[in-house]
Amino acid sequence: MARTVWYPGHMEKGRRRLAELASQVDVFLEVRDARAPFTTSSPLIGELAKLKPVCVVLSKRDLAEEEKTKLWIKELSKLYPTFALNLRRGVPRKLTGKLFEICKNRPKWRELRVAIVGIPNVGKSMLLNALIGKKASKVGGMPGITRGVSWYRSGNLLVVDSPGILDPKADRETHVMLTWLGCSKADVVGDHETLALQLLEFLRSSGSISRLLEKFSLSFSEDKDVAEYLAEIGRKIGALVSGGDVDLTRAGQYLLERFATGKLGSFTLEMP
Numbered sequence: 001m002a003r004t005v006w007y008p009g010h011m012e013k014g015r016r017r018l019a020e021l022a023s024q025v026d027v028f029l030e031v032r033d034a035r036a037p038f039t040t041s042s043p044l045i046g047e048l049a050k051l052k053p054v055c056v057v058l059s060k061r062d063l064a065e066e067e068k069t070k071l072w073i074k075e076l077s078k079l080y081p082t083f084a085l086n087l088r089r090g091v092p093r094k095l096t097g098k099l100f101e102i103c104k105n106r107p108k109w110r111e112l113r114v115a116i117v118g119i120p121n122v123g124k125s126m127l128l129n130a131l132i133g134k135k136a137s138k139v140g141g142m143p144g145i146t147r148g149v150s151w152y153r154s155g156n157l158l159v160v161d162s163p164g165i166l167d168p169k170a171d172r173e174t175h176v177m178l179t180w181l182g183c184s185k186a187d188v189v190g191d192h193e194t195l196a197l198q199l200l201e202f203l204r205s206s207g208s209i210s211r212l213l214e215k216f217s218l219s220f221s222e223d224k225d226v227a228e229y230l231a232e233i234g235r236k237i238g239a240l241v242s243g244g245d246v247d248l249t250r251a252g253q254y255l256l257e258r259f260a261t262g263k264l265g266s267f268t269l270e271m272p
């Protein structure tokens with residue numbers, strides 16, 4: 001789904017619009033990436049939680065390490081009802097059931113109004129589609145309708161989708177991790193080669209680099225520098241420049257794209 005992103009410079013605007021949304025909905029459904037539920041949390045969720053109940057969906061469960069996902073569910077459930085899902089498989093009835101349960105005091109004469117929030121690329125559109133299903137219709141003429149968002153009605157649900165917001169104050173490390181996950185653009189924090197090297201270094205220090213190297217039929221060795229791995233990956237995929245040297249930009253780009261989309265296996269980047 002094509003969508004505007006409320007980028008850092010528009011944080012104030014984003015904040016105002018979400019506050020406007022809060023007055024129109026019963027519950028916020030926040031989407032985070034199960035591979036990094038802390039780093040991919042919405043920067044405004046603390047503020048929103050003061051206005052309306054929040055329920056969390058950890059998306060991309062299929063791309064995360066299952067044992068760590070269970071720990072995250074346990075931890076986050078202390079704050080908000082939390083579900084970890086592979087959104088490609090849809091959403092379970094118990095998620096909608098939970099939304100109705102936590103909003104049981106809403107006016108009964110109307111539908112349950114849900115706002116989906118989250119940073120870019122975490123799976124908001126997929127969740128929206130899974131929630132409303134094929135029978136949904138786009139709703140126009142909502143009183144006090146918030147600009148830049150679309151409402152969809154399906155049965156007893158009215159769901160609104162909102163643009164992703166990134167935290168302008170987020171540090172470099174956060175942006176780097178968001179890039180690895182495909183939630184931020186590489187050119188915000190560096191070039192593909194550097195970001196790929198940083199990813200390899202991160203995986204080495206967290207002890208999971210071997211699993212990634214195996215995907216390229218490479219083995220881990222203590223005394224090897226990560227730059228050597230990137231070069232080997234470049235050779236394996238045929239990313240070469242004239243003269244036979246490795247095109248490290250292309251190798252980096254390839255690695256980052258495959259990693260973000262889970263094609264190199266399941267990796268969880270942070271613990272609760």
Ligand SMILES: Nc1nc2c(ncn2[C@@H]2O[C@H](COP(=O)(O)OP(=O)(O)OP(=O)(O)O)[C@@H](O)[C@H]2O)c(=O)[nH]1
Pocket residue numbers: 001002003059060061062063085086087088118119120121122123124125126127163164262
């Ligand atoms: N494997 C897997 N991929 C998912 C899952 N959820 C979303 N994706 C993929 O992640 C990408 C982003 O999903 P979207 O639903 O477009 O994310 P979004 O938050 O709406 O993105 P923006 O519009 O940029 O804010 C798409 O390629 C989806 O197919 C999931 O649970 N598992």
